[in-house]
Amino acid sequence: MSDTQRISRKFSQRAVMEAIVQGGPISRASIAKQTDLSKQTISEIVRQLELEGWIRETGRTSGHIGRTAVTYELIPxxxxxxxxxxxxxxxxxxxxxxxxxxxxxxxxxxxxxxxxxxxxxxxxxxxxxxxxxxxxxxxxxxxxxxxxxxxxxxxxxxxxxxxxxxxxxxxxxxxxxxxxxxxxxxxxxxxxxxIGENWLGQGQGIDNLAYIAVGTGIGGGLMVNGQLVRGVGNAAGELGFLPFGAEPFDPESLRTGAYERVVASFGIIERYRRLVGEAATVPEIFEKAAAGDEKAATVLDETARLLAQGVAAIAAIANPQKVILGGSIGLREELVVRVRKFLPQCFPYPVEVETSVLGAxxxxxxxxxxxxxxxxxxxxxxxxxxxxxxxxxxxxxxxxxxxx
Amino acid sequence: MSDTQRISRKFSQRAVMEAIVQGGPISRASIAKQTDLSKQTISEIVRQLELEGWIRETGRTSGHIGRTAVTYELIPxxxxxxxxxxxxxxxxxxxxxxxxxxxxxxxxxxxxxxxxxxxxxxxxxxxxxxxxxxxxxxxxxxxxxxxxxxxxxxxxxxxxxxxxxxxxxxxxxxxxxxxxxxxxxxxxxxxxxxIGENWLGQGQGIDNLAYIAVGTGIGGGLMVNGQLVRGVGNAAGELGFLPFGAEPFDPESLRTGAYERVVASFGIIERYRRLVGEAATVPEIFEKAAAGDEKAATVLDETARLLAQGVAAIAAIANPQKVILGGSIGLREELVVRVRKFLPQCFPYPVEVETSVLGAxxxxxxxxxxxxxxxxxxxxxxxxxxxxxxxxxxxxxxxxxxxx
DNA sequence: ATTAATTCGTTCTATCACCGAACTAAATCA
DNA sequence: TGATTTAGTTCGGTGATAGAACGAATTAAT
Missing domain, CATH: 3.30.420.40 (ATPase, nucleotide binding domain)
Structure with missing residues (x-):
């Protein structure tokens, strides 16, 4: 058999599978219309897929004019x-x-x-x-x-x-x-x-998408033209090493990134300690800010300003349509609101900023x-x-x- | 005719064309080997391509054992x-x-x-x-x-x-x-x-590549997995708006980017003026540095440090294998040498930095x-x-x- | 209830792209 | 001169698919 023919068949099979996966229970006639393949071809492929155990009959259509159609679905x-x-x-x-x-x-x-x-x-x-x-x-x-x-x-x-x-x-x-x-x-x-957010979350249908996870550390994920950006050493998205926040040429910044040091949990806690003079955990700081503590709010403002800079850096380089914030800290609505406020003050083009809906x-x-x-x-x-x-x-x- | 068959034929035609384009004058037998298509198929396709005026006979092989082969080439x-x-x-x-x-x-x-x-x-x-x-x-x-x-x-x-x-x-x-x-x-x-550097310049065979053009302004181009990153509004690579260098929240930074202001020609000239107290053009500053002027060298050092940060930002986000510097300023070897020195001081993973070979x-x-x-x-x-x-x-x- | 319209799915035939094997052609090697 | 090797063609065959015709099953209209 010809090699290209084998490929051709796979293509068609795939198209049929895709129609079935996407289109729920579907009749062969509908598949033919969708895929632009002829009815007999569909019948043949469907027969084979059924034989191989991937799909099965579901029932028949009714109510429409014309003959009833047998519908098929994936065997989950x-x-x-x-x-x-x-x-x-x-x-x-x-x-x-x-x-x-x-x-x-x-x-x-x-x-x-x-x-x-x-x-x-x-x-x-x-x-x-x-x-x-x-x-x-x-x-x-x-x-x-x-x-x-x-x-x-x-x-x-x-x-x-x-x-x-x-x-x-x-x-x-x-x-x-x-x-x-x-x-x-x-x-x-x-x-x-x-990828998760692109499929079922905030990023549905958005092919140029970034995700920033802020927690004890900071990391980023970037999708460009629907493809994941991994980088050469799989080190794309090591946002912690963005060269601002702390002094990037400080030798310490080579170990714990300049940006990570100030924007992740350690940095937030440290900022609060310096301003107030006493220690507090990140959730406590959020609570205090919610309760009206101005200094805690200032700490969050400062954090959001740094996050906005991170978003700006990503936007300046890759210009995604949307940036999703996640991670235990990035998920906080109070933070995202602030980032949305600060971003236009340091970056001229519009970038949507949202919290992750899928969360953890x-x-x-x-x-x-x-x-x-x-x-x-x-x-x-x-x-x-x-x-x-x-x-x-x-x-x-x-x-x-x-x-x- | 079947649609998939038409596609199949195009695939094969394309493979043949590619073999001819890449392989210079080439015989039909060789094409068959390369493409894994059979000899008659190749003959058929070649006949058609010749008829359509895309390729032509070049001559015959000789010196090898066996029958001589007719070679074909593109009609340029x-x-x-x-x-x-x-x-x-x-x-x-x-x-x-x-x-x-x-x-x-x-x-x-x-x-x-x-x-x-x-x-x-x-x-x-x-x-x-x-x-x-x-x-x-x-x-x-x-x-x-x-x-x-x-x-x-x-x-x-x-x-x-x-x-x-x-x-x-x-x-x-x-x-x-x-x-x-x-x-x-x-x-x-x-x-x-x-794209140019990826094809014929410094970035041959490198699918994760960045280009930074430094001149009167600064701009970047990014290639990920062999694909160009354009961003939603085609605004990817607007490196001028990277949020460091000058104060990113300074309203002026929304007009002329915080990074552009300090790293492009205007910033270099300004830096020199502040340090030395008199004006000089960028080429003059490079000349003076080459002639041993320490202050001019300091200005270049500072510029290179900023450029290294820009490279670090790109590397932290997209992790390309190589970053190519171009533009009237980025092309200067003195600058690249300095960037190579500073980069490892602010970014922990290796990134190759080169000057553009294609230049203007x-x-x-x-x-x-x-x-x-x-x-x-x-x-x-x-x-x-x-x-x-x-x-x-x-x-x-x-x-x-x-x-x- | 009969007929018309409509859609579903099959059968039958044809086409197309391709392969494999056998074969011819032309070169080198010994 | 014949053995070996490679190039290219001819011929028969196959798999994937289309298109047209047709039977089957259903609803809508009379």
Whole structure:
């Protein structure tokens, strides 16, 4: 058989799958119209997809004029993926099916012993989640793991990962693949957040999008033309090292970035201590500001001014349409309001600034997006690496809350 | 005929064309090996391409064992493109053929009357350049015009274009298309520089690349995963508004960016004036520094420190492999050496910093790259918008100096 | 209730792009 | 001179798809 013919068939198959994934239960005639393929071709492909166990008959149309049509839909439990958000304090695992329904989200405190223990913990949580919904292990095809730092796809290592002991020098991807028995993709957690927000959150339909996570540290994720910006060493989005805030040429700024030192939690606490003379945690500072404490408000103002500068820097370089703030600190509405006020004072073009709607779950939503996208691509996709298998629209996706 | 079949054929045709473009004179058997298509298919496609006037026989191989092979090559004068670099002081026009040979580069001072006069000037230069090489007008298929500011593809207007009077509110693209009689693509000049350097300059084979042009102003071009970053309002790369250097919240910084004010020519001159107490032009300052003037050297040091910060900002956000400095000031070797010294003092990961090798011609090289790429795509390309028709490798391209 | 209109899905035939194998042609090697 | 090697063609065959015709099933209209 010809090679190009094989590709041609895959293309058509993919188009059909996409129509079914996106269009819910749909008749063959409708698929033909949508895809511009002829009716018999659709029939043939549908027959094959049904045979292979990816789709099934749903029922028949009725009420319209003309003959009733048989409708088809995805078999949601034909395959599953695992989405993992590995943080310094918590591990989050979710299992999602082909139709993008998410079951069984499990959360647990990260195993403090680090290294292999964390790997085993992730595996255990996966099996636990799967078991909770009676999902057979073999049906899970791949996992996407989000982690802080710069995961290297090639070596499977996570560079510059803070907060998790003992994984600096281990091949996390391989270890996980061994423990789980299927493919594992590593990705930076903030990158997953952008993807998550782009799929189901604040950034729907926005192809030029940035995400800034502010918490104990600061990190950024950037999407350009619908593609993730990873950079050469996967170090794109290391916003902590933006050369302002603290003095960038201070040697200390090479260890903890000049920007991170002043804008993340440590900087906020320090600013409050200097101004007031006593210590307070970040949530306390927010509370005081809400209660009318002017000095606390000043601290937040100053923080927001710095954040606005960060947004301006991103906008000056990449000019995204929207910047989403996330992370425990970035999520605070009081802060975003202030950033919106300060930004036009230091940057002349309009940039939308919003808080993340997915919050702490942004990363796992993003991991799910990548996982399903990979899976769809692997099963039905073209071979082009940048081909984006479009995921179902937000309305049809159920991301139900996990049992705690 | 089937639609997918048509696509399939285009794919194959394109593959053949690519092999011919890249591989110089090449036999059908070799093309078959390279493309993994069968010999007869190649023969068929080659026959058609020859019939359509895109390729021609070149000669025969000899010296090898086995039967001699007929070799084919591109007919370089089958089509031409015009590349235009429209600057505040100079207009540059080049005509290039399908094989990426550039003829007839014309340079002239930009018509000071602006607006339609500039449009007419560009057209005149095009015809002049074409006439100089006896190229019939009809064979020019399209033009790519690089200009400062943010060219909007949709409206054909150039927003925020400094230095050129009377084109703020005119549809430059349409006016040019009317004057020239073929398609015109507008692009930011610094964006063209990145593309140019990526094709024939310092950035060959580097898909994550940044270009900083420092002159009377400052601008940046960014390439991520081989794609240009334009941003929503085509305002990506407006580095002048990076929020450091001068005080970003100073209202003046909204007009002339905080960074631009201190790092571009005005800032350098000002810095010298403050330190020494007398005025000097930028070239003079460089001369003095070269002659051993310590204060002039200090001014350059300070400028380089600021530039290093700019590079750091780009690296923190997008993490390109290399940053190329260009523009009348950025090209100075003395400056780059200093930037290389300062960068590691404010940014922890390695970033290569180089001067542009294409210099003032970077934009026109980039325009040529885009033009030829578009043309190849239009003629033989797949319909995918992001498909990159690969241009011939640097060695085979002759970018001969223009007659002045 | 019968007929008309409409849509669904299949069957049948044709076309197109391509491959593989066999074959011819022309060169070098020994 | 024949063996070897490579180039290119001819011929038959196959897979993916289209288009037209047709039967099937339904609603709307009379």
């Amino acid at each position: 439990d034909a395959a599953y993926i695992a989405a993992v958000d590995l943080g310094g304090t918590k591990v989050r695992v979710a299992i999602a099916d082909l139709a993008c329904h998410v079951f069984a989200e499990e959360v647990a405190p990260t195993d403090r012993r680090g290294g292999q223990f964390v790997v085993d913990q992730i595996a255990a949580l996966c099996w636990q989640a799967a078991a909770a919904q009676n999902i057979p292990r073999e049906k899970i095809r791949m996992a996407v793991v989000g982690a802080p730092g710069a995961p290297e796809q090639s070596t499977g290592r996570i560079l510059m990962a803070p907060n998790i002991p003992g994984i600096q020098d281990m091949d996390v991807a391989s270890a996980l693949e061994k423990a789980l028995g299927f493919d594992v993709t590593l990705e930076n957690d903030v990158n997953l957040c952008v 779950r942004a990363a796992i939503v993003g991991a799910t997006a990548i996982g399903l996208s990979h899976l769809h691509n692997a099963l039905f996709g073209a071979d082009a690496p940048d081909s984006r298998m479009s995921l179902p629209p937000a309305e049809t996706v159920s991301f139900k809350e996990a049992v705690r | 004068d089958a089509a031409y493109i015009a590349a235009v670099d429209l600057g505040g002081t100079k207009v540059r026009v080049a005509i290039a053929d399908l094989a990426c040979h550039v003829f007839a580069e014309e340079v002239a001072p930009t018509d000071r009357r602006g607006g339609q006069f500039v449009v007419d000037q560009i057209a005149a230069l095009c015809w002049q350049a074409a006439a100089a090489q006896n190229i019939p007008r009809e064979k020019i298929r399209m033009a790519v015009v690089g200009a400062p500011g943010a060219p909007e593809q949709s409206t054909g207007r150039i927003l925020m274009a400094p230095n050129i009077p009377g084109i703020q509110d005119m549809d430059v693209a349409s006016a040019l298309e009317k004057a020239l009689g073929f398609d015109v693509t507008l692009e930011n000049d610094v964006n063209l520089c990145v 011609r970077a934009a026109i090289v980039g325009a040529t790259a885009i033009g030829l790429s578009h043309l190849h795509n239009a003629l033989f390309g797949a319909d995918a918008p992001d498909s990159r028709m690969s241009l011939p490798p640097a060695e085979t391209v002759s970018f001969k100096e223009a007659v002045r």
